[in-house]
Amino acid sequence: MRIPFTGPLPPPLIIPPSAVTKEGAVSALTHFLKAPAGSAAPLSEHAQQAKTKTVLLTGAGISVASGLADYRGVNGTYTQNKSYRPIYYHEFIASHESRKRYWARSFLGWRGLNRSKPNPAHFAIGDLGTLGLVDNVVTQNVDSFHGLAHPKLKTVELHGFLRALVCLSCRRLMDRDVFQQRLAELNPAWAEFLQQLLASGALDTENPVERRRLGFRTNPDGDADVPGAPYYTFRYPACPHCLRRPPILKDGSKGHVDVDVDGAWTSSPSGSAPSEGVGILKPNVIMFGESIPADVKTAAEEAIDSAAKILVVGSSLATYSAWRLVKRAHEQGMGIGILNMGGVRKEEVFFGELLPERHHGRGSGDGHNRWEALRRELVRASLPAEEILPLVVDAIRSSSSV
Numbered sequence: 552m553r554i555p556f557t558g559p560l561p562p563p564l565i566i567p568p569s570a571v572t573k574e575g576a577v578s579a580l581t582h583f584l585k586a587p588a589g590s591a592a593p594l595s596e597h598a599q600q601a602k603t604k605t606v607l608l609t610g611a612g613i614s615v616a617s618g619l620a621d622y623r624g625v626n627g628t629y630t631q632n633k634s635y636r637p638i639y640y641h642e643f644i645a646s647h648e649s650r651k652r653y654w655a656r657s658f659l660g661w662r663g664l665n666r667s668k669p670n671p672a673h674f675a676i677g678d679l680g681t682l683g684l685v686d687n688v689v690t691q692n693v694d695s696f697h698g699l700a701h702p703k704l705k706t707v708e709l710h711g712f713l714r715a716l717v718c719l720s721c722r723r724l725m726d727r728d729v730f731q732q733r734l735a736e737l738n739p740a741w742a743e744f745l746q747q748l749l750a751s752g753a754l755d756t757e758n759p760v761e762r763r764r765l766g767f768r769t770n771p772d773g774d775a776d777v778p779g780a781p782y783y784t785f786r787y788p789a790c791p792h793c794l795r796r797p798p799i800l801k802d803g804s805k806g807h808v809d810v811d812v813d814g815a816w817t818s819s820p821s822g823s824a825p826s827e828g829v830g831i832l833k834p835n836v837i838m839f840g841e842s843i844p845a846d847v848k849t850a851a852e853e854a855i856d857s858a859a860k861i862l863v864v865g866s867s868l869a870t871y872s873a874w875r876l877v878k879r880a881h882e883q884g885m886g887i888g889i890l891n892m893g894g895v896r897k898e899e900v901f902f903g904e905l906l907p908e909r910h911h912g913r914g915s916g917d918g919h920n921r922w923e924a925l926r927r928e929l930v931r932a933s934l935p936a937e938e939i940l941p942l943v944v945d946a947i948r949s950s951s952s953v
């Protein structure tokens with residue numbers, strides 16, 4: 552995963568123009584989801600029948616109404632905190648100090664994330680699944696809200712999930728709540744600080760400005776920032792399984808997990824060989840600089856390919872792994888809908904055939920483009936998903952009960 556594009560985005564396109572209002576957007580999205588097929592490419596009758604569904608692609612914007620910060624909205628991490636830079640995979644792997652800092656911040660931020668719940672947009676997506684219009688969801692989010700809101704509708708978690716950690720040696724998962732308890736045991740002073748933060752109300756407010764006033768910042772990956780905190784004092788455990796049964800290393804020797812008497816990770820004593828990094832627990836998310844596993848990538852591509860249309864909800868597609876999925880859908884002639892507050896990275900690539908300047912002065916030569924635009928279902932609205940999607944579900948339900 553690369554650091555997302557963080558430059559300013561152009562103002563959002565609105566397609567059709569009536570989608571500028573709530574009613575117009577609901578009507579356009581209802582039509583989009585119900586349209587039998589969105590493909591511009593001629594399909595056989597069989598393929599037409601199979602390919603009528605919409606695949607959902609969601610990003611941080613859909614979880615803002617759950618109280619999580621997003622990256623690029625008005626109160627987003629990149630907007631409010633210009634110096635924010637997430638940890639890179641190689642830093643996490645290589646450096647005990649980086650992991651201390653990461654886990655200290657995560658320890659403080661977890662409660663806020665763990666208390667947050669799916670919002671009406673997630674539940675509306677579940678309803679679209681029940682109505683038979685959506686078979687797959689691909690999400691960039693690591694908050695597990697889709698699984699909680701609609702356990703029966705398949706979700707590909709493109710960037711992993713925070714609900715568990717993975718051991719980099721034995722690949723076993725560890726529940727994040729169990730790990731949180733271990734962190735509290737190993738760090739009584741930090742646990743007390745967390746209690747103070749709770750008492751101050753910094754974790755009760757969903758307003759990022761108010762949180763900052765209380766000396767506390769949170770980011771969408773469950774990371775919290777307390778300026779000046781002594782991160783170097785933080786202690787974190789190693790994988791309990793690898794501690795009991797050290798794994799055999801590639802060279803055939805037995806691995807060694809470096810922990811102190813309490814089971815907290817220690818760096819190798821100075822002068823000794825550097826630790827092999829056995830039993831490192833990592834949040835089960837794709838960090839920057841880490842690649843998406845091949846099976847997850849394939850599952851996401853299959854979810855796109857099996858659908859006739861793609862609807863992006865709450866993503867500015869600033870992350871390339873998400874943008875390329877929409878590009879893939881576009882190249883297949885699929886219908887494209889985007890419901891996102893504010894601009895979207897290079898969205899003119901997807902909607903270009905509808906833009907006036909593309910048609911201007913081309914005479915009759917633009918006939919093909921116009922025809923394609925009409926054959927391909929396109930919707931673009933810049934309104935809150937938690938308000939729009941439940942209304943779309945209501946509209947579809949009332950139209951099909953007539």
Ligand SMILES: [Zn+2]
Pocket residue numbers: 718719720721722723790791792793794830
């Ligand atoms: Zn392990």
